[in-house]
Amino acid sequence: MNVVIVGGGIVGLATALAVKERQPGARVILLEKEPDCGRHQSTHNSGVLHAGLYYRPGSLKAKFAVEGIRRMTRFCEQHAIAHQICGKLVVATTPHEVVRLKALLERGTANGLRGLEWLASDALKEIEPHATGLAAVRVPEEGIVDYAAVCAAMARELSNLGGTVRTHTRVTRILRDGNAWMVLSTAGEFRAHHVITCAGLHSDRVATSSGEDREIRIVPFRGEYYKLRKSAEYLVKHLIYPVPDPTFPFLGVHFTRLIHGGVEAGPNAVLAFSREGYTKWRINAADLADSLGYKGLWGFMRKHRNMAWQELRRSFSKKLFCRSLQKLVPAIQESDLEEGGAGVRAQAMRSDGSLVDDFHLIEQPGIIHLLNAPSPAATASLAIGSHLADRALANESARLAACTISKT
Ligand SMILES: Cc1cc2nc3c(=O)[nH]c(=O)nc-3n(C[C@H](O)[C@H](O)[C@H](O)COP(=O)(O)OP(=O)(O)OC[C@H]3O[C@@H](n4cnc5c(N)ncnc54)[C@H](O)[C@@H]3O)c2cc1C
Numbered sequence: 001m002n003v004v005i006v007g008g009g010i011v012g013l014a015t016a017l018a019v020k021e022r023q024p025g026a027r028v029i030l031l032e033k034e035p036d037c038g039r040h041q042s043t044h045n046s047g048v049l050h051a052g053l054y055y056r057p058g059s060l061k062a063k064f065a066v067e068g069i070r071r072m073t074r075f076c077e078q079h080a081i082a083h084q085i086c087g088k089l090v091v092a093t094t095p096h097e098v099v100r101l102k103a104l105l106e107r108g109t110a111n112g113l114r115g116l117e118w119l120a121s122d123a124l125k126e127i128e129p130h131a132t133g134l135a136a137v138r139v140p141e142e143g144i145v146d147y148a149a150v151c152a153a154m155a156r157e158l159s160n161l162g163g164t165v166r167t168h169t170r171v172t173r174i175l176r177d178g179n180a181w182m183v184l185s186t187a188g189e190f191r192a193h194h195v196i197t198c199a200g201l202h203s204d205r206v207a208t209s210s211g212e213d214r215e216i217r218i219v220p221f222r223g224e225y226y227k228l229r230k231s232a233e234y235l236v237k238h239l240i241y242p243v244p245d246p247t248f249p250f251l252g253v254h255f256t257r258l259i260h261g262g263v264e265a266g267p268n269a270v271l272a273f274s275r276e277g278y279t280k281w282r283i284n285a286a287d288l289a290d291s292l293g294y295k296g297l298w299g300f301m302r303k304h305r306n307m308a309w310q311e312l313r314r315s316f317s318k319k320l321f322c323r324s325l326q327k328l329v330p331a332i333q334e335s336d337l338e339e340g341g342a343g344v345r346a347q348a349m350r351s352d353g354s355l356v357d358d359f360h361l362i363e364q365p366g367i368i369h370l371l372n373a374p375s376p377a378a379t380a381s382l383a384i385g386s387h388l389a390d391r392a393l394a395n396e397s398a399r400l401a402a403c404t405i406s407k408t
Helices: 010-022 060-078 095-110 121-127 147-160 200-208 230-235 285-292 295-303 305-316 318-326 381-407
Strands: 002-006 027-031 088-092 117-120 135-139 143-145 164-166 171-177 180-185 188-192 194-197 217-228 239-242 254-257 263-266 337-349 360-364 367-372
Touching (some): 002 180, 010 027, 010 147, 010 381, 060 147, 088 121, 095 135, 117 121, 147 164, 171 194, 180 194, 194 381, 200 217, 200 337, 200 367, 217 285, 230 263, 263 337, 295 305, 295 337, 305 318, 318 337, 337 367
Parallel strands (some): 002 027, 002 194
Antiparallel strands (some): 117 135, 180 188, 217 263, 254 263
């Protein structure tokens, strides 16, 4: 059996590994357009291991985050990858947020998280002396990790198992070929009984190239970070998050300790003019036209006009960014912040302007597209990969059964 995986981010790598583990005899080829795996979302992120506090019970996100963090932690231990389960605090700063925080605690409990703890403001101070809030929830299972090292270890493991990674290989079209598929790329054609696409910021385009319609599209949202100057790092001991706005899928600017030292603050969420644009002024005409020509984006802007405007202002104003951070840690000053990096989120949107909240797949015989894999997909990658491999192999059994019936 030939299996082609498109996209060498953390999810594509985990999927290729899962296929090879289940079917050691399968010929597994992973195609990645960049010179290396993991060059986009998988390494332009906050480096947090999320345990599944936020997600609707029963959703794929809830299921895969809880399973995923435990598997990712084991993977890091087995491969000696730097990680630390330092715990996270979600802090409510208004009475309204206290109500929402209680609902989050119930959600996390329903999702099966272990050791969740409600903290009054004094108890919060004992753990994070410089954070201020009316109450907090402590999530002890969460932590930080080096996702670049995870991607490198996954690629090594895949090649140890006999899988192949082809870099510098951009997939341009995927065509049906009898009861298999032909994957066309800048480095030639690959025939596959199964194709699984995990193309992140280009997942909608890759899906369309195999004939899917474009009802759902990726809209890129850049997330910008500041770094705390060394002199201010003492203000943050662990991970400090606000209570998220339930109408928006992003978590709000927060403080994250980095696995190799330092503290980051962010990310915000602003519309990006380029799907792989890591600076404010990086514009890609095709990406911009794609976003602006999509009626879903205009519907989204109408619904979230205020929030979009505030995010844009905060992107250009360090003062406003700092003010958001001061809600959590009042002692932070503008002078404590220096510009950090950025990542671009691949967020799927429907044509009515609503955001696709959960992980989202499209399946046809012999092909699966992972269309929406936003946070916490890095944490959950091993669980998502197993799910995709299981779906593909169930599909393969059905295909073989159909071949047998047609031969008899
Ligand atoms: C700012 C930010 C912060 C985040 N923080 C966290 C966090 O702390 N914890 C967490 O769990 N998650 C976090 N996430 C989310 C997480 O990073 C992503 O959900 C995850 O990395 C998605 O992985 P992926 O493999 O699907 O996508 P990607 O890593 O984007 O990989 C997709 C790959 O497909 C390749 N590709 C695309 N098109 C083609 C083509 N035509 N041919 C060949 N190859 C192609 C790309 O080059 C890329 O390598 C964050 C994301 C962002 C942007």
